[in-house]
Amino acid sequence: AYIAGPSSIPTSSQLDVSYAENPFDPNLDPNLFNSQQTATSVVESDFIDLAVEHSSLQRIGPDRRKHFVLFDKMNDASKAKFIEWWRTTVRGSEPETQREPLVMCRSCGVSLPHPHSKQSGTNTMKRHLSTGKCQKASRNLATQQSIIQTMQHAAILESSRATNFSQDEWEREQIECITALNLPFRSLARKQLASLVRMAQRAPTEPTLLHPRTAQRRLKKIVYEEHHTILSTLPPNAKLSIALDCWTSPFQQAFMAITGYFIDQDWNYRELLLGFEPLNGxxxxxxxxxxxxxxxxKHDISDRILAITSDNASNNTTLVQSIQDSIDSLNLPSSPVVVRIPCLAHVIQLSLRELLGSVKADPQNDTTDTNFSNVEAQARSLHASESQ
Incomplete structure (x- = not known):
């Protein structure tokens, strides 16, 4: 067997090649499967490259190909030997059937007649893709239809906006919205509201508002992401200070506000509300x-606490000591020591209260009555003199 190509130039020695009496080698049969080839099979690079087809060789393979295979005619003995060997293989032992070459679609796996079996070209595959039977073509068609429907809906929505919009109704809706929600009139001047309206205008379809519970979940997620972003600016091996205070609402609901303070890598002062936690018990x-x-x-800052600032209540001393014990129990490599800093404003307030209480300077009422009768008479006389 030989591989012939148009790029090779024949020589006289190549054209006068003498062929053996039995040139057939089963290992070189291109129709054999990999499992039926022996270990002595040769690769394409071992074939002799010929530019001109010899008269004793027969061309095997489709036309209009750059490379093709040439075989010489086998004699009767080699044919009989090959047939005897072929019948011992798995494929040779099967009943003889007439089979045609096929091609398979990579998208849906459907087998189609090979173009070279009855006709030339790729019309079979083109018809398969264009009739909608192929899954890939169906998906592409559905995507195109979805895009077309979106564009048509956007055009209809734009035309409906132009025809149904009324400035008077738009202003009335704004007034009804802020009055129903008990919002101040200054809310209409907020840039966030204007940004929300502009974003709604860019939507291909009419946008929907969030459900209250969905808004709560999204808010928690956004707050956590913002905390992570701000804490990521904390320099390595740096620490942050904590300030906390407790507050009780008029409905006797207690909360504790926890705030963190630190200097970032660019020497900017940063602070964030780490938590506003409800208190029970x-x-x-x-x-x-x-x-x-x-x-x-939660924020992975147990080993980065420098100090805790709180008021002078007696339970805060116990709080800081309990925090120190909890951090020590974690067996952290840095072994941080938490410092308690009393709130300076609270200290000044307690000092002034004690001072004013000792001098008995407590007022009897919260407001002072003022008599404006003399002032009013002087103002009238001054106005009369200016008129003259």
Whole structure:
């Protein structure tokens, strides 16, 4: 067997090649499967490259190909030997059937007649893709239809906006919205509201508002992401200070606000609200420390606390000591020491209250009555003199 190509130039020695009496080698049969080839099979690079087809060779393969295979005619003995060997193989032992070459679509796996079996070209595959039977073609068609429908809907929506919009109704809707929600009139001047309206105008279809519970979940996620972004600016091996205070609402609901302070890598002052946690049970130092430690673990800052600032209540001393014990129990390599800093404003307030109480300077009422009768008479006389 030989591989012939148009680019090779024949020589006289190549054209006068003498052929053996039995040139057939089963290992070189291109119709054999890989499992039926022997270990002595040769690759294409071992074939002799001929530019002109010899008269004793027969061309095997489709026309109009750059490279093709040439075989010489086998004699009767080699044919009989090959047939005897072929019948011992798995494919040769099967009943003889007339089969045609096929091609398979990579998208849907459907087998189609090979173009060279009955006709030339790729019309069979083109018809398969254009009739909608192929899954890939169906998906592409569905995508195109979806795009067309979106564009048509946008055009209809744009035309409906132009015909149904009324400036008077738009202003009335704004007034009804802020009055129903008990919002101040200044809300209409907020840039966030204007940005929301502009974003709604860019939507291909009419946007829907979030469900209240969905808005709560999204808000928690956004807050957590913002916390992570701000804390990522904390320099390596740097620490942050914590300030906390407890507050009770008029409905007797207690909360503890936890705020973090630090200087970032660019020497900018940064602060963030780490938590506004509800409190249950007595406000003892141990209970408050448990809430505070949960916040530290949530943001992974248990080993980066420098100091805690709080008021001068007695339970805050117990709180800081309990926080220190909890951090020590984590067996952190840095072994941080938490410093308690009393609130300076609270210290000044307590000092002034004690001072004013000792001098008995407490007022009897919250307001002072003023008599404006003399002032009013002087103003009238001055106005009369200017008129003259």
């Amino acid at each position: 007595p406000h003892s130092g141990v209970n408050l420390s448990e809430v505070l430690m949960e916040i530290f673990k």
